[in-house]
Amino acid sequence: MDELVLKLKEEIIEVLNLEEVKPEDIDDNAPLFGDGLGLDSIDALELIVLMEKNYGIKLQDANQGKEIFKSINTMADYIAKNRKK
Amino acid sequence: MMELFISKYCVLNNRQLSVNGEMVYENREGATDSEFLSAAYRRFGMGYPKFFKMDHLSKTGFIVTEMLLKDTALFGVEPKRETAVVFSNRNSSLDTDENYQETIGKDYFPSPSVFVYTLPNIVMGEVCIKHKIFGENTFFVSDELEVEHIFTYVNQLFEQTETENALVGWVDYYDGKAEALVWLVEKQKGIKLFNITELYNLKSFL
């Protein structure tokens, strides 16, 4: 799980162009959106693409993202349970 | 016709950044234009993390407008309802269009964050978001900077709308090359008259 969490952080930093952020800067439980990393709606869509591309998980409804992307941990949890790759 | 003035101008070309004709930053060895944009962002401590999400065209526009508005009375004033933005370029959003095409073309994972930049006027959107500008926005696509057309258009803006100042110019990025010339037009006395001769002089910097 730790491995997945680290990998996820690196992937997110790359895909979302978070140039000034390092994996150790991201708190596993902190909110990704709003105040946390300050991600926005377009970032949420990119995370949806990331899940499909890297883990084979297809989300049909953008609103599901709200719960899944709450934090790195909730995202890693969801991926661990649903990944096809 | 109202008398208008250019109070400041900024040129970004060949990895050199200059303000009012004086070079303020250059990085000509080694780095690409793309790296130059990030280096300039850091060099001037622009403190706007969203910069890194932008496409090359928006980064180019962001940097020159930041340099243009910095140290002027307009910087930090919110909201700016009477500020207009009139930009133009030759390549539209083609650099990003090609990047976007790659995300569909090969892996078939169209990228939403790239797609939102596949329009030439998003650079103006980014500038307006950063500087809270709510005035008129227009973007023209033409072979080269059309001095007479832009001059007439900007004059008309000041004459017929409540525009008090305007960010005007050329912002382009294609084939690894960033090129921009923007100037601030105002009603109060500035460093140059806003007229066709001066615009052609400025154009020669590109």
Next chain:
Amino acid sequence: MPRRVFVTGMGIVSGLGIGLEETLSSLKNSRSGIGKIKYLDTVHDLPCAEVPLSEMEMKHLLDIPADKIVTRTALMAILAAKEALQNSRFPVKEGYRIAFINGTTVGGMEKSELYYFDFLENDTRNDYIEAHDCGSLTETIADYFGAFSYVSTPSTACSSAANAIVLGMNLIENRLVDAAVVGGSECITKFHLNGFNSLMILDKEPCRPFDATRAGLNLGEGAAFLVLEPEELCSQRGVEPLCRVSGYGNACDAYHQTASSPEGKGAALAMKKALEMSGIDSYSVNYINAHGTGTSNNDESEGRAIMSVFGDHIPPVSSTKGLTGHTTSAAGGVEAVISILAMLYRFIPANVNFRNQMPELSFSPVAEMVENVDLKHVLSNSFGFGGNNTSVIFSKE
């Protein structure tokens, strides 16, 4: 004293049909052009409103040889511009300075994406490379007529055609041209179909603008142009204008690259500017042809903006994108024609598929076509990505 500028002709092709007559019939019968994709070669099964003609058919209508290198967007635009010029009976060969302003984003891209790998790997399709650019599209259309002394291509996403109208107005008001043909053109491409899909704002069903359960937009394609002339020229030519462009406004929302601010700041500013210029008060607007894309974001944002500008006296509002789809860069032109047809033929086109009131809004759109209405002033909204918002007011006189 600013010059009074009139619309003396118009032309249109869209999912509603070819030409003004078919378009009017579709509008009055609330016949939507949205359906299964027929012409675009895509894997996606998403409802779209395509122009109901193949390129061969369009070339045939225009007497253009089958092997001539012309893009789909250019063909649509030529059809629409031709109708507009014929409609206005403007004497194109008599030395008047006429501008041609065409708003577009895709240009010839529907060919570039088809032949992209050919461009890289061989020389068989190189003729289409030049046809890609937006400016190139405008010139191709202008060349067909050989009548224009000035051409330009505003490219501001979904407000492009509306901004083309504004630019045409500016040129005539400043006496830089004698007349202008203004509007926009756009065909559906895989590029933006996939793009909008990746933003998850496409509805898999026919769209429902201003409905509480709306789930996104449907793409459309088309081209539409207006012929603008100043009052003196209309009198001189003895031509009866269709209506007057009495006001317009453009403002930036300054909120997000693609989303609109929740309170629709930029939209409200654009509408207010248009009202101010036209010299009429908000009570005098008889109908608003909304941008109304059917996305969760736009309809709420635009709805709130309308409420803030019109307060307790909101005129009838409808979005015709349930009939035409979202024609993106051409929308400002397509909807200008629809607004003017509504005024001339005294009806309000339906905002189809509306069933559920949006709780945030104090008004509902006009769900069924209404006849025998006197429309003196019609406001048309076109809002583009980048927060570029334009409103135009058409007036009977």
